[in-house]
Amino acid sequence: MGADEPERTADGRYVVVDGRRWRASDPGIPDRLRAELVAELMAARRAVRSDGDAARHRVQDAKVALGERGEPWWEEPSDEGRATRMTAALRTLLRHRPDGTVCPSEVARVVGGEDWKPWSRPARDLAFDLADGGVVRVLQKGEPVGRDVRGPVRIGRGGSFDDGSAAG
Numbered sequence: 001m002g003a004d005e006p007e008r009t010a011d012g013r014y015v016v017v018d019g020r021r022w023r024a025s026d027p028g029i030p031d032r033l034r035a036e037l038v039a040e041l042m043a044a045r046r047a048v049r050s051d052g053d054a055a056r057h058r059v060q061d062a063k064v065a066l067g068e069r070g071e072p073w074w075e076e077p078s079d080e081g082r083a084t085r086m087t088a089a090l091r092t093l094l095r096h097r098p099d100g101t102v103c104p105s106e107v108a109r110v111v112g113g114e115d116w117k118p119w120s121r122p123a124r125d126l127a128f129d130l131a132d133g134g135v136v137r138v139l140q141k142g143e144p145v146g147r148d149v150r151g152p153v154r155i156g157r158g159g160s161f162d163d164g165s166a167a168g
Contacts, residue, residue: 008024009021012024012027013072013074022068023067023068023069023072024067024068025038025066025067025068026066026067026073026110026113028073028112028113028114029066029067029109029110029113030109030110030113033093033106033109033110034066036092036093036096036097037062037065037066037089037092037093037096037110038062038066039096040058040062040092040093040095040096041059041062041063041066041092043058043095043096044058044059044061044062044095045059057162058092058095060088061088061091061092061095062088062092064084064085064088064089065085065088065089065091065092065093065110067085070084070085070088071084071085077111082111082119082122083122083126085110085111086107086108086110086111086119086122086123086126087126087130089106089107089110089111090102090107090123090126090127090130090136090155091161091162093106093107093110094136094155094156094157094161095163098157098163100156101139101154101155101156102154102155102156103152103153103154103155104120104123104124104126104127104153104155105120105123107119107123107126107127107155108120108122108123111123124153127153127155128146128147130158131144131158133158133160134158134159134160134161135158135160135161135162136155136156136157136158136161137155137156137157137158138153138154138155139153139154139155139156140152140153140154
């Protein structure tokens with residue numbers, strides 16, 4: 001453990017800061033995705049300082065995506081808990097990539113770690129459910145597609161996506 005890293009409990013599930021225990025991030029999240037989620041968490045915290053309560057949902061999404069809130073990452077999640085975490089991960093990654101897209105497999109990797117493949121289809125289905133409400137767009141080669149599409153897809157922001165800014 002480096003000098004800048006907080007103390008952890010013996011089981012690794014919590015970090016200890018100033019004598020207080022906080023749930024640690026899910027260690028199964030791939031480093032590249034973890035870095036994006038943490039960067040968005042820090043941006044969300046800065047937004048809370050400037051925009052107040054209007055930005056708190058961004059912090060919540062990032063913390064749920066990281067496994068720091070919601071159902072504990074070390075327990076087998078319920079279907080609802082996994083869907084909540086996948087939704088939070090998708091929103092957080094899209095906020096971090098304002099002009100970019102997310103692959104359903106990236107959402108699956110956040111919640112499934114090394115055992116992500118079984119969660120790729122549910123992440124794709126979630127994207128289509130959110131697309132039905134205009135929150136995201138499901139794209140193939142940059143064009144919107146329907147549920148019957150075959151092959152790889154990307155997920156981008158939809159018209160009703162909440163980017164978390166005070167303006168909208």
